[in-house]
Amino acid sequence: MHLADYLGLLHRSEGELADAFRTVARGHAEEPDVFHICERLAAQCDRHAAALRPFAERYGEEQEDEPERLHSDLFGDGVRSGGLGLLRDLHDLYLMASECDISWTMIGQGAQGARDTELLAVVDACEHETATQLAWLRTRMKQAAPQALVVA
Amino acid sequence: MPDRIADPWGPRTPYARGGEWPARTDVFLEEGTREEDVERWVQTASILHSNGDAYDMAVRDGRLVGVRGRAVDRVNRGRLGPKDLFGWQANRSRDRLTRPLVREGGRLVETDWDTAMGRVVERSRELLGSGPGGWGRFGFYTSGQLFLEEYYTLGVIGKAGIGTPHMDGNTRLCTATAAAALKASFGTDGQPGSYTDVDHCDAIAVYGHNVAETQTMLWARMLDRLHGADRPALLCVDPRLTPVAREADVHLAPVSGTNLALMNGLVHELIRNGWIDERYVRASTLGFEALERLTAGYPPGRVADICRVPSDDVRAAARLLGTCSRLLSTVLQGFYQSHEATAASCAVNNIHLLRGMIGLPGAGIYQMNGQPTAQNTRETGADGDLPGMRNWDNAEHIRELAALWNVDPAIIPHWAPPTHAMQIFRYAEQGSIRLLWVSATNPAVSLPDLGRIRSILGREELFLVVQDLFLTETARLADIVLPAATWGEKLGTFTSVDRTVHISETAVEPPGEARPDLDIFLDYARRMDFRDRDGAPLVKWHDAEGAFEAWKACSRGRPCDYTGITYDMLRGGSGVQWPCTDEAPHGTERLYAGGRFNTDPDFCETYGHDLTTGAAHTEAEYRAREPRGRAFLQAHEWTPPPERTSDDYPLVLTTGRTVYHFHTRTKTGRASQLAAAAPDVWVELNAADAAALGASEGDRMRVESPRGAIEAPARISGVRPGVVFVPFHYGYWDAGDAAGPGAGAGRAANELTITAWDPVSKQPAFKVAAVRVTRLGAGDGPSPAPTTGASAPAAGVAAPATTGGAAAEARSRMEEA
Secondary structure, eight states: OOOHHHHHHHHHHHHHHHHHHHHHHHHHTTTTTHHHHHHHHHHHHHHHHHHHHHHHHHTTOOOSSSSSOOOOOTTTTTTOHHHHHHHHHHHHHHHHHHHHHHHHHHHHHHHHTOOHHHHHHHHHHHHHHHHHHHHHHHHHHHHHHHHOOOII | OOBTTTTTTTTTTOOOOOOOOOOOOEEHHHHHHGGGOSSEEEEEESSSSSSSSSSEEEEEEEEEEEEEEOOOOOOTOOOOOHHHHHHHGGGGOOOOOSSEEETTTEEEOOOHHHHHHHHHHHHHHHHHHHSSSGGEEEEEEOOOOOOOHHHHHHHHHIIIIISSSSSSTTTTTTHHHHHHHHHHHHOOOOOOOEEEEEHHOOOOEEEEEOOHHHHHHHHHHHHHHHTSSSOEEEEEEOOOHHHHHHSSSSSEOOTTOOHHHHHHHHHHHHHHHOOOOOOHHHHEEEHHHHHHHHTTTOHHHHHHHHHSSSSHHHHHHHHHHHHHHEEEEEHHHHTTTSSTHHHHHHHHHHHHHHOSSSSSSTTTEEEOOOOOOOHHHHHHHHSSBGGBBBBBTHHHHHHHHHHHHHHHGSSSSOOOOOOOOHHHHHHHHTTOOOEEEEEOOHHHSSSSSHHHHHHHTTTTTOEEEEEEEOOOOTTGGHHHHHHETTTTTTTTEETTTTEEEEEOOOOOOSTTTOOOOOHHHHHHHHHHTTTTTSSSSSSSSOHHHHHHHHHHHHHTTSSSSSSSHHHHSSSOOOOOEEOOOOOSOOOOSSOOOOOOOSOOOOOOOOOBOTTTOBOOOOOOHHHHHOOOOOOEOOOOOOOOOSSOOOSSSOOOEEEOOTTOTTTSSSGGEEEEHHHSSSSSOOOEEEHHHHHHHTTOOTTTEEOOSSOOEEEHHHHHHHHTTTEEEEEEEOOTTTOOOSOOOOOOOOOGGTTTTOOBBOTTTBBOTOOOOOEEEEEEOOOOSOOOOOOSEEEEEETOOOOOOOGGGGGGGOOEOOOOO
């Protein structure tokens, strides 16, 4: 039974994504939409992590067995500056959110296998929010890319 | 004769349901001129609000001497509001710009057109030629007050000449949410209803729309029904005690930033009580289950807690909406400039969809505009839309445009969403936009967080071109100032909220060397030598009618099809509502009869967005929903606004227009009757909040947000507790300051407002800033706030009534049609 591994992984990933959204929000506060939406999405990630916690405990979260290679150090030095910096930071957020996204898929599959309807309900409620986070990041990057890559 | 400053709406002509609104011809002529002295009456419509009131300008000895309403017109039936009656006098101001100006040694000096345009073209060529991405160095920020022909020409120059996505209008500040909500619900922009719906409805719901002051003659129509034989029920949602609220059967005053919660609560009650048309919902909408699930979480008790309104009033409002037989709804800035603007506005559409009340007489929706020609910027592509309501994400739509303009599709910027106004200013702040061309608007007063905007406009590296009638706060910061003609001095058309197209003829010559905006854009295109794929000039027309004909070709087959309209058709009679085609040669009064909407994937204007974040949906996702002509019910959770009150900033600021002024007062501040009626800024406080601050009527107050401060006298009014109101757009030109507050106290509401915008419409959230208010000292009498509108003094507060005296008397003739 390795469901606990993925629950721990996602629990931690959501926490780190929340931190990263907040770092980007404050580091790019001069982009008001980025600031406000990243703050909002950070709170959403906090809620995801909180919703996962009881399941992580139920399935015996085992920290030492978690798969590593997370992007927790992506924002270790804070954000980058300028138009290209914004693009790169959003790009890194996208990678982190993708990590969460595919983890939700795995956990959804695990929950089906475990016949855990409560966990499935959490997955149903949260995974589309993560998908929307990805869609927003893609939308915002597409908007910023031509100016940042060609003009500025 | 009625004093139309004291009575902005004029005499009542009550009428019953299903009747025709009686004509009432309003006339105002300058002193010493009688109607029989007028040499020519020249047709036009209002350019000082979005109602579309039709009137004739009186000309004598080559100058404007007055106005007279057009009784034949479907919009106003001859009536005129105070801005129409008096505003035209600004055209004759002595401080009109008459010659181009260029900056020399830090000062603006007069020059000739060749020199001014030569410099604009020289800089343009330099920026276009300096490596790849030249398009990205240009930004165009235009107005909601030019004509259709001018917007279309500018759109072609920007989108097919330069190829830049950085084009927007100040309609972004006032009306972008109207467009976004219409697209999100119905597939394309365009109002479903008609102003005649006032004649047929039995209930009117007014959401965040102080219609009595923003569109006085639309309100006069409503008042005439309200005072007629079978009065429609009236619901008002507004934190202020507006004239609408005073007439209402139910007045809900939610605290700012909670509109979506309220709307979800109303929908909750409609569904719970079965006040829905199930057959219509099944046949003509998508998303009912999600809406039902989501709004289940908004019972009246919870809504009352969030919005701080009585739960019984929420129930009463829902009953009014749910039990009427023909519902007319109207929405404006109280929703559009607030938190979750698009989602809350879509919720109004939801109510009509749930009740099956679209496309029928009396069952209209006005997703209203504030600016008179806002509809045209959206149609023609001078703002963040593609001409003809085409879809940026639809490759076939781009190919159509490229074929029409005979250019390579690659030049039309469709790779990303169009750049909205606030982002244009951000790119200018960062230095990637190097040339910003501002026409007929005044961002140095109208945009949020003015300190920041002034510093952007004043940047050394930014080449700022300003095209306007006056040396506005923005023009004072320009490198080049181009003197423009205004309505009455140029020919063109424009379209009101209910899709009525009017023509505006040339009555008099512009002053000095001032030129019509169309001529300026055509001159630029010629000097820049923009070419099509065959080497012919890109812009193939030379005058207004030519531009109109070109636009008609662009509109063909699209929702806003103008192909059946000609200038001659618009002359003499009334306006015509688009679409007007071979099949509908007299225009179309209502859209979406029969419950069929413009949501076909090949026809729609957008594939949609997540309304909470603005994330774009893909074409594949959209097609998978198989809309098949059905409208979208939009379901979204309320979330708290971006700036919340705190111990430091305990009150919420809301801003708005008053009946006597328009935009940044560049015109209305120069019409003596209007300027005298509301000469200076004020701050409105509820009696309870005022008492807590130790403030009484007229006391000098300081209002501060984290971004700036203003000082203004207090008006103790009927605004809801916890909310303070400051009128926008008092600026600095008539306060002795050049471009900003300098060392003195701020006067513009936007010194205080937050830079934040709706994620879908990108409309700034002017109505949700947290502020603190302190009393500075006693004043020298009551505040200058008008007593006629929402700023009327609270009971027991003494202030002299706002009047205009003999100078504001206008004739109203009721006997003839």
